[in-house]
Amino acid sequence: DTVMTQSPDSLAVSLGERATINCKSSQSILYSSDNKNYLAWYQQKPGQPPKLLISWASTRESGVPDRFSGSGSATDFTLTVNSLQAEDVAVYYCQQYYFTPHTFGQGTKLEIK
Amino acid sequence: QVQLVQSGAEVKKPGASVKVSCKVSGYTFTNYYIHWVRQAPGQGLEWMGIINPSGGRASYAQKFQGRVTMTRDTSASTVHLELSSLRSEDTAMYYCTRAPAPIGPFDIWGQGTLVTVSS
Secondary structure (H helix, E strand, O other): OOOEEEEOOEEEEOOOOOEEEEEEEOOOOEEOOOOEEOEEEEEEOOOOOOEEEEEOOOEEOOOOOOOEEEEEEOOEEEEEEOOOOHHHOEEEEEEEOOOOOOOEOOOEEEEEO | OOEEEEOOOEEEOOOOOEEEEEEEEOOOHHHOEEEEEEEOOOOOOEEEEEEOOOOOOEEEOHHHOOOEEEEEEHHHOEEEEEEOOOOHHHOEEEEEEEEOOOOOOOOEEOOOEEEEEOO
């Protein structure tokens, strides 16, 4: 199975500051035929299902604030939250959806400092 | 609007089976694949498998092979997940979620169905 490893496991950032979450895949999820990275980021708030924030490593979903951005390629990816807001407190998961099983990272808990 | 609405919470005894349903609306049922993902209490997300509502073909994570069955009812725009030989470790929130292709991001999620396995 493709192992997705996130770092850190938890993160406390002051309001208005930047949060950075990393995700590393045990194998490349860059598909050469279309040059796309099969990597998504989800946000999960307590008592809610996950919400898709970013697909294809860097494509923000409609309605997602532009303070959220994704970057990286092949095996190393980053989710950046600029100017942290109180409503961004959540657990964030990366996921690869190229290989079966479609594995998730263990999650990163983002809190306010 | 697009919705995936799941059936209600279940409490089952060890060794029993459970069937969870996921009714979709707001889009053409056969145009999107449905995945099932589960989340044990306080834990992360675990992919269980995928079903193509168009032909009904399903593919399961090896971990669940032999215990899981995914089916669909096109007339009701509903997908079902059945998990058998339940054990306490199967206690979790079960989510259905859709994707535009077999390998694609999961863009809309159901609200989740809590399955509790307890004697």
